Amino acid sequence: MLQTNSNDVDEHCASLGHWRLSYDQLSAGAFRGGFTQLSLPRVEVFRETTSQQVRQCGRIGCSSFAIGLPWQSAGEINCNGVRIAEANIIGCLDADVDMCTPKGFELRGLVMEAALIKDLAATLNIELPRTLWHQLGVVETTTASVARLRHLLTMIYETILVTPSVFEDPAVCRTLEDSLLFEVASMLPTIRLREYGRSTAARKRTVELACELMLASGDRHISLLDVCKAVGASPRKLGYCFHEVLGTSPMHYWRAMRLNRVRRDLKRCTDRHSGVYDMAVRHGFWHFGQFSLDYKRHFSELPSETLRRARPA
Known part of the structure; x- marks a missing residue:
């Protein structure tokens, strides 16, 4: 069993086992993350907590099937460019x-x-919807199936908190895995990926192009008006697209992503000739006083403190 707690978004990512994901912290404040993974012979059961708003990109694993149930949240979840409710899978x-x-x-x-999912579907003579492959989205199935899976996951984590040694018994793990696979198999006949209209896909493409322009600019100055012109959207339309797809404004997203990049540079820096100012300017922060304030507000520490930890004593 894997159990980790982190106070840094990158360290949290590194603790996610073989998942190949990268996280960027979008909201301001100290980050706290937790990850628990129970590995059964053919199934991994996980629980993840994050204290701040983050954007997650990457892959759970090559050729993997994943089901995630939002357990509790203080705001909206934006999944593959679509806002979803906590009750969804x-x-x-x-x-x-x-x-x-x-x-x-x-x-x-x-x-x-x-x-394994393909084998289960073949055994039950079920044809999985084509839309389910190669996409992340809201999975729809029966309410009863979701309720049973939630109940099973609740019991698993109650046991992990009280008597985790139970899962050291191979017989217990096999029985638990059978129960989980039974619940997944019961979902397969009714499972489908919720489909969305062309407008949703168009908003996501607009945001993706805007993000590419923002983050590829590097030392070259580019304004939000330049981004709007390049993607063919007015400032108001671009703002609407960002709120729908990422749950934040273009300006806030751009600043947060640049702050994350500076932080990563600071954490990797061992060159005593490089300072905070050099790295801030590299990512477009020209007013050093304002940058320091923004950085401390976002990560709950000064950039000099981040750099001090990275350098050998």
Whole structure:
């Protein structure tokens, strides 16, 4: 069993086992993250908590099937460019992950090989919907199936808190895995990925292009008006697209992403000739006093403190 707690978003990412995800902290404040993973022979059961709003990108694993159940949140979840409610199931089958989660978020779920799902479907003579493959989105199934899976996950984590040694018994793990696979198999006949209209896809493409322009600018100056012109959207329309897809404004997102990049540079810096100012300017922060204030507000520490920890004593 894997159990970790982190006070840094990058350290939290590194603790996610073999998941190949990168997180960027979007909201301001000290980050706290927790990850628990119970590995059964063919199924991984996980629980993840994050205190701040983050954007998650990457892959759960090559050719993996994942089901995630939002457990509690203080805001909206934006999944693959769509706002979703806490009651929904998030699913992906051999797909990339692109999700924005709110402050105080908890996600519980299962991960297994896509081949195992294909075998289950073949055994039950079920044809999985084509839309389920290679996409992350809201998975729809019966209310009763979701309720049973939630109840099972609740019991698992209650046991982990009280008597985790129970899961050291191979017989217990096999029985638990059978129960989880039974619940997944019961979902398969009714499972489908919720489909959205062309406008949703168009908003996501607009945001993706805008983000590419923002983050590829580097030392070259580019304004939000330049971004609007390049993507063919008015400032108002671009703001609407960002709120729908990422749950934040273009300006806030751009500043947060640049702050994350500065922080990563500071944490990797061992060159005593490089200072905070050099790294701030590299990512477009020209007013050093304002940058220091923004950085401390976002990460609850001064940039000099981050750099001090990175350098050898």
